[in-house]
Amino acid sequence: MKTGAFAVRYLTANGYYNELYPSFLFVVPEKFQLTLEDSFMLAPTVRHMAFARADGAPFAFVPGQFIQIHFNYDDGKPTKRSYSVGTVGDQSGEVRRLEIAVSYVEGGAATKLLGGLERGGQVEASGPYGRFCLDDKDINERYLLIATGTGVTPYRAMLPRLEKVIAERGCKVKLLYGARNEQELLYGEEFEAFARAHPGFEFHPCFSRGARATPREHDRLGYVQNVLPEFEPDPHRDIAYLCGNPNMVDAVFTTLKEAGLPVQHIRREKYVSSR
Ligand SMILES: Cc1cc2nc3c(=O)[nH]c(=O)nc-3n(C[C@H](O)[C@H](O)[C@H](O)COP(=O)(O)OP(=O)(O)OC[C@H]3O[C@@H](n4cnc5c(N)ncnc54)[C@H](O)[C@@H]3O)c2cc1C
Ligand SMILES: NC(=O)c1ccc[n+]([C@@H]2O[C@H](COP(=O)([O-])OP(=O)(O)OC[C@H]3O[C@@H](n4cnc5c(N)ncnc54)[C@H](OP(=O)(O)O)[C@@H]3O)[C@@H](O)[C@H]2O)c1
Numbered sequence: 001m002k003t004g005a006f007a008v009r010y011l012t013a014n015g016y017y018n019e020l021y022p023s024f025l026f027v028v029p030e031k032f033q034l035t036l037e038d039s040f041m042l043a044p045t046v047r048h049m050a051f052a053r054a055d056g057a058p059f060a061f062v063p064g065q066f067i068q069i070h071f072n073y074d075d076g077k078p079t080k081r082s083y084s085v086g087t088v089g090d091q092s093g094e095v096r097r098l099e100i101a102v103s104y105v106e107g108g109a110a111t112k113l114l115g116g117l118e119r120g121g122q123v124e125a126s127g128p129y130g131r132f133c134l135d136d137k138d139i140n141e142r143y144l145l146i147a148t149g150t151g152v153t154p155y156r157a158m159l160p161r162l163e164k165v166i167a168e169r170g171c172k173v174k175l176l177y178g179a180r181n182e183q184e185l186l187y188g189e190e191f192e193a194f195a196r197a198h199p200g201f202e203f204h205p206c207f208s209r210g211a212r213a214t215p216r217e218h219d220r221l222g223y224v225q226n227v228l229p230e231f232e233p234d235p236h237r238d239i240a241y242l243c244g245n246p247n248m249v250d251a252v253f254t255t256l257k258e259a260g261l262p263v264q265h266i267r268r269e270k271y272v273s274s275r
Helices: 109-115 149-169 188-197 224-231 246-258
Strands: 008-011 017-020 030-043 046-053 066-072 078-084 098-103 122-129 142-148 172-179 201-207 238-244 266-270
Touching: 046 109, 066 109, 078 098, 078 109, 078 149, 098 109, 098 149, 142 149, 142 224, 142 246, 149 172, 149 188, 149 238, 172 224, 188 201, 201 224, 224 246, 238 246, 246 266
Parallel strands: 142 172, 142 238, 172 201, 238 266
Antiparallel strands: 008 017, 030 046, 030 122, 046 098, 066 078, 066 122
16 A cells, blocks of 8 residues: 655744644555446435456545546546545455445536446546545544535445544544435435444434434434534534535534634535536
8 A cells, every 4th residue: 555644834833834744644546447346226316336446456545535537528528526435444444345426417427427337347546535534633522524415425434433433532423414305315224223333423314305204313304504503513522524515515614613613623525526
C-alpha cells in the first residue's frame, strides 16, 4: 500500500508556523480498472454495485473516502464522477470488494454508464480521495452523523471504526438519515442491526414524504435539519459529519454554526457532479 502523510500548516498567534498531522495516513490515489462482480437494486432508483480491481490487488482506503469513475461523454470528451466507498471492511485499511451505491439521475451521463453495466463489465477508476474521515485524535463525547440519500454510504464504511470509538472511549453516535420513504431508506436494516448491537449508536431515519406502514421507535418525520434540534447540538460535546444533498449540507451547517459548533467540527461532503 502506498501512503503519504499530509500536513496542514497554520500561523500561530506569535507569528510562527505550526504543522498539524492527522493521526492516520492517507493512501496515495492511483488509477485502476474495476470489474463489476455483483449488483442489486437497493431502492427503485439506487443500485448497489460491488467491484473488484481487475489486477486482483486489494483496494486501500480510509472509511469516508470516495473514488472517481472516468469515462467519455457521447461526443468523446473525457469526464469523471465521484462515488463514496461503502464497503464495510476490517481495521486493515484494505478491502477486496469496492462497494458503491449509485443514485440514478434523470438524463445523467454516469447514470447511463453505471445503470447499464453488466456483471463482468469494466470501468476505469481512480482513488481513493477525500478527508471526510473519522479522526483518531477526536476526543468528543458524541458524533452527529447526518445524511440524505446515498450520502449515507460513507457512514456504512465507517461502522467498524465507530464500533471502536464506542467501545474504547464510550463515544455516543447519532445517525440522522433523510430519505423520502421506507423504500428509499438505503441499508436501513444494516444500520438498525448495528444500533441493536451497540447501545451507544442510535439510528434515526427521517422520512420527508410520510411515515412507514409500521413506524419504528426511532423514526422521525421531516428534513434532517428540522429533526436535528431535538438532539440539542452542543459545541462542548459534538463533532458533526454532513453528507449528501448540497442544500441539506448548507442548511445543517447553518443550524450547527448557530448552535455554536466551530467550523472544524462540522465536516462536510457535498454530492455535486464533478465534470
Ligand atoms: C465527493 C462526492 C461523492 C459522491 N458520492 C456519490 C455516491 O456515493 N452515490 C451517488 O449516487 N452519487 C454520488 N455523488 C454524485 C455523483 O458524483 C454524480 O454527480 C451523480 O451520480 C450524477 O451523475 P450523472 O453523470 O448521472 O449525472 P450528470 O450528467 O452529472 O447530471 C445530469 C443532470 O442532473 C443534474 N443532477 C446531477 N446530480 C443531481 C442530483 N443528485 N439531484 C438532482 N439533480 C442532479 C445535473 O445538474 C444535470 O442537469 C458524489 C459526488 C461527490 C462530489
Ligand atoms: N420520488 C422522487 O421524486 C425521486 C426518487 C428518487 C430519485 N429522484 C431524483 O434522483 C436524484 C437524486 O435523488 P436522491 O434520493 O439520491 O437524493 P436527494 O434528491 O437529495 O433526496 C434524498 C432525501 O433528501 C431530501 N432533501 C431534498 N432536499 C433537501 C434539503 N434541502 N434539505 C434536506 N433534505 C432534503 C429529499 O426529500 P424530498 O425529495 O421529499 O424533498 C429526500 O428525502 C434527484 O434528481 C431526485 O430528484 C427522485
